[in-house]
Amino acid sequence: MSSSRHPVGVHAENITKVFDRHPVLQDVSLKVEPGTTTCIIGPSGSGKSTFLRCINRLEEPTAGRIVIGGEDITSDDADIDAIRSRVGMVFQSFNLFPHMTVLRNITLALMRVRKMPRDQAVAVAEAQLEEVGLLALKDRRPSQLSGGQQQRVAIARALAMQPDVMLFDEATSALDPELVKGILEIMKRLAASGMTMMVVTHELRFAREAANQVVFLDRGHIVESGPPDKVFNTPSSDRLREFLSQML
Amino acid sequence: MPEGLQRLWRTFFDVDQIMAILPEMLAVGVPNTIILALVAVVIGTVIGLVVSMMLISRNAIVRMPARTFVDVFRGLPVILTIYLVGQGLPIAGIRIFGGNSYAYAALALGLIEGAYISEIFRSGIQSVERGQMEASRSLGLSYFETMRWVIVPQGIRRVLPALTGQFIHIIKGSSLVYLLGLLPDQREIFSIASDASHISGTLSPMVAAGIVYLCLTIPLTYAVNAFDRRLRDGARPTPEPVLTPAHQS
Numbered sequence: 376m377s378s379s380r381h382p383v384g385v386h387a388e389n390i391t392k393v394f395d396r397h398p399v400l401q402d403v404s405l406k407v408e409p410g411t412t413t414c415i416i417g418p419s420g421s422g423k424s425t426f427l428r429c430i431n432r433l434e435e436p437t438a439g440r441i442v443i444g445g446e447d448i449t450s451d452d453a454d455i456d457a458i459r460s461r462v463g464m465v466f467q468s469f470n471l472f473p474h475m476t477v478l479r480n481i482t483l484a485l486m487r488v489r490k491m492p493r494d495q496a497v498a499v500a501e502a503q504l505e506e507v508g509l510l511a512l513k514d515r516r517p518s519q520l521s522g523g524q525q526q527r528v529a530i531a532r533a534l535a536m537q538p539d540v541m542l543f544d545e546a547t548s549a550l551d552p553e554l555v556k557g558i559l560e561i562m563k564r565l566a567a568s569g570m571t572m573m574v575v576t577h578e579l580r581f582a583r584e585a586a587n588q589v590v591f592l593d594r595g596h597i598v599e600s601g602p603p604d605k606v607f608n609t610p611s612s613d614r615l616r617e618f619l620s621q622m623l
Numbered sequence: 624m625p626e627g628l629q630r631l632w633r634t635f636f637d638v639d640q641i642m643a644i645l646p647e648m649l650a651v652g653v654p655n656t657i658i659l660a661l662v663a664v665v666i667g668t669v670i671g672l673v674v675s676m677m678l679i680s681r682n683a684i685v686r687m688p689a690r691t692f693v694d695v696f697r698g699l700p701v702i703l704t705i706y707l708v709g710q711g712l713p714i715a716g717i718r719i720f721g722g723n724s725y726a727y728a729a730l731a732l733g734l735i736e737g738a739y740i741s742e743i744f745r746s747g748i749q750s751v752e753r754g755q756m757e758a759s760r761s762l763g764l765s766y767f768e769t770m771r772w773v774i775v776p777q778g779i780r781r782v783l784p785a786l787t788g789q790f791i792h793i794i795k796g797s798s799l800v801y802l803l804g805l806l807p808d809q810r811e812i813f814s815i816a817s818d819a820s821h822i823s824g825t826l827s828p829m830v831a832a833g834i835v836y837l838c839l840t841i842p843l844t845y846a847v848n849a850f851d852r853r854l855r856d857g858a859r860p861t862p863e864p865v866l867t868p869a870h871q872s
């Protein structure tokens with residue numbers, strides 16, 4: 376499993392996001408230390424996806440700063456395409472390119488963004504597919520794969536770019552229960568390899584086992600955060616206690 | 624046969640007349656129709672690609688001229704557009720093609736089809752899920768690279784049937800270029816039929832033209848549908864690879 380050689384941290388500083396006068400995130404600040412995994416939990420509509428999408432500016436924060444590896448990516452002169460190519464993102468709905476083969480899904484950005492010649496891109500893509508156990512399916516279309524296989528390809532596609540940071544937005548929520556474990560295994564291995572990760576998830580077991588830090592987001596605020604033991608075993612707010620009891 | 628029916632038959636299905644006109648129709652008319660249609664398709668597709676991108680821009684200054692172009696060229700009667708381009712441009716001093724009315728006709732058809740194709744492309748592009756743009760951008764591809772490699776190829780695939788209809792429209796629309804006055808060897812299928820009908824006083828040459836149009840448009844429909852199916856199914860069927868249980872998910 377590839378991990379960045381120089382782990383990189385993420386600082387979100389006072390992030391506010393307003394959608395048509397409706398504040399979705401209010402003054403959210405969060406530090407992710409280099410090489411650690413932060414899990415973001417919270418009820419539906421609390422702003423978890425919006426926050427994660429601010430990290431690579433798929434959403435533009437209304438106010439606040441995002442600093443990745445010491446670089447302010449929210450400044451006006453930041454090269455957003457270059458930054459995104461170093462921040463991998465995995466989506467709930469996989470979002471593979473359906474008109475391309477599995478292999479081409481992965482080589483596209485290697486060739487267009489990393490400017491690799493084709494054979495080098497193919498070699499990188501094949502190695503990455505091997506990692507997730509799908510090399511044999513490289514010539515298939517995404518529609519010919521199971522959900523679990525599609526998500527593995529999506530992870531391989533992101534990892535092939537050798538990102539400094541990986542973002543996961545409910546990567547297992549669209550999967551049949553029996554396929555969830557395989558994806559969580561891959562994510563755990565990645566976390567253990569020292570990748571800096573931010574993971575939005577409803578899988579509290581995963582958060583407990585893989586996270587260095589758990590953040591509870593509710594109605595656009597970070598209500599509580601800390602190591603998993605503390606957040607899960609001794610929640611200090613009623614909202615978190617209520618949320619945890621509903622999840623069990 | 625009752626007399627009325629006989630007259631009908633002689634007017635529309637006079638076999639001798641149909642056979643007499645066919646050689647010229649195939650030798651002169653078909654090539655001209657195909658050339659006009661192809662040039663118009665190329666112009667229309669290029670316009671369609673550019674204008675459809677402008678139509679979905681968030682910037683009103685980019686969107687406005689595209690919107691105006693589409694509304695005007697879709698809204699005007701085809702005949703008027705052909706006159707405006709074919710006679711209006713030269714009169715206005717824009718003699719890009721000299722006195723070659725054939726070229727103006729192709730341009731006029733291209734502009735009209737460009738307007739329709741722009742809207743078809745726009746609807747196709749906008750039907751592609753937002754997640755495709757997001758996945759591509761999150762890999763570091765720029766907006767235009769994403770359009771080029773991810774969004775437009777999918778969008779166009781979805782509107783291929785509508786596009787076929789438009790191509791048929793162009794083939795038939797090429798018949799209107801006679802309005803600009805063509806040299807004998809520039810005539811397309813319909814003007815040859817129309818001239819012959821005037822001479823013979825029957826409509827049989829028109830029916831011959833109709834048959835030839837169908838011989839062009841129906842195979843085109845099947846060809847595009849076959850192409851469509853191939854795109855949908857992927858290039859070729861892939862054999863089931865053997866997976867070890869540990870790799871299955």
Ligand SMILES: Nc1ncnc2c1ncn2[C@@H]1O[C@H](COP(=O)(O)OP(=O)(O)OP(=O)(O)O)[C@@H](O)[C@H]1O
Pocket residue numbers: 394395399417418419420421422423424425426
């Ligand atoms: N593009 C948008 N325009 C307007 N409102 C939006 C937009 N995206 C999200 N919202 C709103 O922002 C709020 C937070 O949404 P978000 O998707 O971040 O929640 P979430 O915590 O990820 O929820 P879930 O667990 O259901 O995925 C919701 O009320 C949602 O309706």
Ligand SMILES: [Mg+2]
Pocket residue numbers: 423424425545
């Ligand atoms: Mg969400």
